[in-house]
Amino acid sequence: MPDEEIGSRRDDETTVVPTTEGSLASSETVPAPETTDEDPGTPTDTTTGDTPETTALPATGTSSIKFTPKPVEKKKSSRSLLAKVTEIPILILLAFGIAILIKTFLVQAFYIPSGSMIPTLHVGDRVLVEKVSFVFGGPDRNDIVVFEKNVFGISEDLPWTSDARNFFRELLGLPTGQTEDYIKRVVAVGGDRISYNGTPRVLTVNDEKVAQPFVKGGTDRSSPTLTSSDCKRLNMDKAGPGCRVPAGMVFVMGDNRSNSEDSRILGPIDEDKIVGRAFLIIWPAGDFGTL
Numbered sequence: 001m002p003d004e005e006i007g008s009r010r011d012d013e014t015t016v017v018p019t020t021e022g023s024l025a026s027s028e029t030v031p032a033p034e035t036t037d038e039d040p041g042t043p044t045d046t047t048t049g050d051t052p053e054t055t056a057l058p059a060t061g062t063s064s065i066k067f068t069p070k071p072v073e074k075k076k077s078s079r080s081l082l083a084k085v086t087e088i089p090i091l092i093l094l095a096f097g098i099a100i101l102i103k104t105f106l107v108q109a110f111y112i113p114s115g116s117m118i119p120t121l122h123v124g125d126r127v128l129v130e131k132v133s134f135v136f137g138g139p140d141r142n143d144i145v146v147f148e149k150n151v152f153g154i155s156e157d158l159p160w161t162s163d164a165r166n167f168f169r170e171l172l173g174l175p176t177g178q179t180e181d182y183i184k185r186v187v188a189v190g191g192d193r194i195s196y197n198g199t200p201r202v203l204t205v206n207d208e209k210v211a212q213p214f215v216k217g218g219t220d221r222s223s224p225t226l227t228s229s230d231c232k233r234l235n236m237d238k239a240g241p242g243c244r245v246p247a248g249m250v251f252v253m254g255d256n257r258s259n260s261e262d263s264r265i266l267g268p269i270d271e272d273k274i275v276g277r278a279f280l281i282i283w284p285a286g287d288f289g290t291l
Helices: 081-107 160-171
Strands: 107-111 126-130 142-152 179-189 191-196 202-205 237-239 242-244 251-252 274-283
Touching: 081 107, 107 179, 107 274, 142 251, 179 202
Parallel strands: none
Antiparallel strands: 107 126, 126 274, 142 179, 142 274, 179 251, 191 202, 191 242, 237 242
C-alpha cells in the first residue's frame, strides 16, 4: 500500500488477517487504522477530515463473527384461565343487579293481556313503562298508565322456583299470575268533576266536553255510564250530573269502552297503585312508536 495513503500511521502497527484454510498469510499485513481523540476507533480521511461510509465486506473467504439476537420472550398473561372462568358468574350477577335496578326505578316492560285499549293497544303488544315522571308529579289527563289489581288477595308463599320464574317473566313483561297489570287512560284527576252519559256517550270533565278521538269506532253508544247515581257505589262524592274524583286518585277508562273493566266498575284508582306511564310500544316491530 503506498505510503501517502497511510498518512501519519505508524509503520510498525499491523494486523494479521486469518485465511479460510486456517493458515496465516504472513506475506500480507494490513496496517491498523489510526484513531482520533474525537471518535476513537473510527477511521477518518486525514486530507479532508471526513468519515468514510461503512460498506459491507464482500465474501472473500475471510472469517467474520456473527451475532445472533436473543429472542424476546413473550410476556405471560397474568390472568389465568381459572380467573376468566370465575368472572363469568360475577358478570351475570352484575347484569341481573342492573336489570333489577332499572326495572324497579326506571323502566319496565309490560304485556297487554286484553283488548280493553283497542285500537290504541292490542292483545300481545309489549310496552315500556317509565317510573320517573310520577316521582316529581302526579299523572295528567290522557296519560296511559299501568296499575296492579290483586287477583288472589294476599299472595301465598311460593317456592323459590316459582319466585325465580315470576322474576324472569316480569323482566320480559309477562304476567305472573299473582297480579293483573291493568293499562288504562286517565280521563280525570283528583278534584275533577266527571260524568259519562248520553247516546252517543259524552265525556264531561269540569263541565266541559272532552273529545275522544281514540275511542274504538269513533263513538260509544252502549258502554256503562257514569252519573250522580253511581257516586255512592264508587265511593265518590256527587258533583252536579256526575261525581268528584277524590284527591290523590285518578279516574281511568279503556279506549275500548264497551269492553273495559275500568273506574266505572272499579272506582277511582289510588295514585300509589300506579306503576308508571306507558310511553313506547316495542312489540310488534311494525307498531313500534310512542304513545
